[in-house]
Amino acid sequence: MDTHADGEIIRRIAGGDKAAMMTLYQRHHLRVFRFLVRMVRNEATAEELVSDVFLDVWRQAGTFEGRSSATTWLLGVARFKALSHLRRRTTAPLDDAFAEALEDDADDPEVVAQKTDKAAIMRACLGRLSLEHREVIDLVYYHEQGVDEVARVLGVPANTVKTRLFHARKRLAGLLAEAGVDRGWP
């Protein structure tokens, strides 16, 4: 993604250019939507939230200082929207321990174990990670964000990003082992 072009597009949006807004939406809406779906696990909710994210961009484009890429900025806004939604949906505070506990129960280990294809088992296990773990996995593996960029999106120190990803991978290995897939690591 051309970050210089994105910066220029956002500058035009800040000046009220709706065509520029359409361009930015076309360039980024799919990645933002997929990030939201993986966070809130509901496509209808993610569709509402993606509108909210880009409406915020329209309103706040003038505050974009270009210190991070547009992608990092958008993912940060999207994460904030998703967490706000999850907080409204639950009465419990969404602290780290609560986020850690949020694991998908769509595919339990027995169902996963019945799948014979290793790749399909891994995708099922990726879907079962906690919110905290799947967001860091997605940010690095799918959205190709570096250490500092992930730190900005998550609002944590860079070292925390590195160890969080390591533990997410450990958890994934554990889920794979429960499903009968031994990769010899860790």
Add this chain to the structure above:
Amino acid sequence: MTSASAATQRPDDDLELLLPFYAAGKLSPPETRRIEARLTGDAGFRRRLDLIEEERGQTVLLNDSIAPPLSATRERLFAMIDAEIAATPAGRAAHQGNHDGIAAGGQEGLRGGLRAWLAGLAAAITPRAMGYAVAGLAALAIVQAGVLAHLASAGRDRPDVYVTASAPVAPGGVHVLARFAPGVTMTAVAAWLRDNGMRIVDGPKPGDLWRLRIAADAAGKEAAMRKLQASPGVFATVLPE
């Protein structure tokens, strides 16, 4: 995670923590050199990089399996933006922190009042309600697009070897994700794929991965995988779906 369990799961060293970012091509040149020096002499480290590539490939597939949002999502967004533009004379009052559009509208007479009314309407309508309102327009657009697509496809030649990233994914068949070897040209890749009855159906995806259709059915999968893995000069990485 408890501190005790965290302690038992500490990584070997900092390079271990950086390896996923190396796979994503997101390290600085000095960090990249440190990783590559370690990879040169440490088979176990190379094996762990392979595992990361496997995780990365499946994460890409998992995310790519999420269908795009409905077009009504875009229509809803831009309807809300249009309402905001109509509600503010300069179109950008919200940027300037001016949220008193109704009061200002009252001073501008009828036009201002209409703008203020639109602003109030936009504020009152939830995104979902707005979605229902534009769904009918979106459905009409989809019907029109379908007719146009049908007309366009009627006279289009079907490519045998190479399909652009915007083309629809071919239904059926056996697919893999592959990353081409450094330096190999697309011409060479296309020739190799043509000679072996395979083709590109999608890409590039994050990590420079391409989706290839390698066989018509499961019976041909093993032979196709062997061909791919026996050509390291063309394919650096091959991941099953």
